[in-house]
């Protein structure tokens with residue numbers, strides 16, 4: 001391994017050579033940037049000028065059918081030319097984005113490989129994106145390109161990578177990592193082993209920041225298995241706390257977007273995150289990699305998007321058997337009179353329940369399910385149109401329009417209401433009525449003419465909560481998102497089987513990446529990994545699995561503590577790659593007063609240690625009391641609506657701390673009363689709490705500490 005000091009750099013020919021290569025690459029990138037920006041500007045000017053002259057030259061002659069055809073052909077040709085400009089502009093804009101990204105750090109690694117087949121040595125520089133020089137030679141190779149796999153495999157000598165399922169055998173002669181800022185080479189390292197990976201250690205040594213960072217340059221071998229995993233219906237990743245599950249998930253999204261560049265858009269990817277605070281914590285990772293964010297939502301946001309207004313997401317603790325019974329019952333479902341509702345808007349009934357019932361009867365020969373509902377929806381749509389048509393013809397409407405302000409008339413009609421003929425009056429009235437009742441079409445589209453509550457109760461054989469309501473709607477109307485291509489579920493151990501079934505039904509064509517840690521299941525009734533596998537296996541046929549056992553977050557001392565708290569199977573394999581910091585502090589107090597003093601001292605020490613510290617309490621209901629104990633200490637209580645600050649001391653409940661990390665963590669009470677030794681959920685809650693800390697952990701106990709801590 002070469003890690004040149006400043007002095008050594010002067011005399012190190014390799015360093016000088018690499019600095020020269022970096023300077024040349026940087027210069028080339030700047031040149032590409034300039035050329036591309038110029039091309040963009042010139043093309044924009046030319047397009048504007050051409051559009052103007054093309055528009056002037058257009059004959060706009062519709063006198064005869066032939067003239068009209070010719071005019072349309074001219075228009076189409078003009079459109080094609082404009083499309084061509086737009087395409088070139090988009091490509092150039094993309095290129096400029098890549099240059100901007102690479103100018104921050106042109107590359108982070110170099111590999112020298114010799115393919116067995118050709119025996120011709122290749123030198124490749126790997127960066128956050130790929131780009132070719134003006135001479136068309138590859139300047140930087142994208143980290144997601146097939147050959148870059150060799151870098152992540154981390155072994156010198158004979159190795160291989162895959163292209164379209166074909167294995168390419170190569171000899172890796174050199175694997176060099178770089179610490180680079182713009183055009184300055186700080187150091188280079190020739191390495192293969194993670195534990196001696198200086199770039200990784202340097203990256204881990206940086207203070208943690210308010211936002212999660214991409215780990216592109218330092219993805220480890222076991223993590224790379226997940227990032228570059230072949231496309232499978234369901235990939236289940238089990239990883240200990242801080243093993244990089246979330247980081248790996250973000251890298252995989254970037255990888256998939258690259259792999260499927262031609263047809264996968266970020267909006268076809270969905271990310272289920274534990275809470276909005278966490279969603280904000282990760283929102284910079286993909287943009288930092290030059291990619292757009294996927295649709296990120298919590299379970300509550302997902303559920304509420306489909307539930308009737310005012311209905312909460314409800315409890316997810318619904319037995320799976322109940323949903324399975326509903327699935328069986330829907331096969332025998334018959335609609336009955338009470339299953340239909342009026343569509344009413346602003347006090348006007350636009351579609352009567354009885355109309356919906358009649359439409360349903362018309363399709364009575366079909367099973368009461370998605371196909372029949374789709375046909376009914378279409379017919380009710382037409383009925384709504386005719387209803388609005390007759391409303392437009394009624395006298396009252398004309399008075400309503402006349403009473404509108406000038407601004408409203410212009411907004412809705414695009415002109416003032418001043419019809420010269422009956423026909424014109426009716427046309428304008430129709431525009432007005434359609435605008436006023438536009439929401440009614442959405443109501444028809446959302447099948448609000450169906451009484452899902454009543455149908456759901458029949459399917460479930462009793463009263464239903466929000467989750468059953470949602471599932472009943474999916475079963476009966478076919479509500480789903482068949483366009484979604486990938487669904488990522490972080491913290492999967494916190495989902496119940498029922499929630500997973502709802503997600504699997506809604507995203508029925510998507511491929512799933514599920515990441516979690518059974519030791520971090522902090523709620524009752526959530527699915528075990530075996531249950532996750534059985535459920536997803538039954539729906540999608542195949543569940544592939546990967547494991548992550550190294551902690552990149554916590555010091556060895558903290559990792560050793562949560563490894564002791566892990567369930568037996570995982571305990572032995574858990575390790576940390578960070579340098580040692582300090583022992584975990586356990587402060588035993590006998591009185592409430594002592595505990596408060598200890599807490600205040602711990603908070604002061606955490607503040608002193610720098611970075612971001614958190615006081616993590618078990619429940620939301622503990623917040624008020626702890627905040628009172630810490631009054632005057634400048635501790636910031638956090639809620640769902642907040643964003644994580646870069647430094648200071650925050651106070652938050654465990655549920656909100658999920659997935660996050662802090663330089664210091666203070667736990668106000670780890671006594672037997674709060675974490676009873678006989679309860680497994682207490683073990684998991686303690687494991688999750690302590691594993692939020694990267695460097696400093698202080699546990700305070702009022703009375704005897706929980707038996708889960710053993711002889712700490």
Ligand SMILES: Nc1ncnc2c1ncn2[C@@H]1O[C@H](COP(=O)(O)OP(=O)(O)OP(=O)(O)O)[C@@H](O)[C@H]1O
Nearest residue numbers: 215218219220241242243244245246247552553659
């Ligand atoms: N290969 C890596 N290189 C650099 N940093 C890494 C790497 N892998 C993980 N990390 C860092 O380790 C920390 C933990 O990562 P992450 O939050 O993704 O883990 P996790 O498994 O999702 O954690 P948890 O389940 O405990 O919430 C983060 O600070 C992340 O940046």
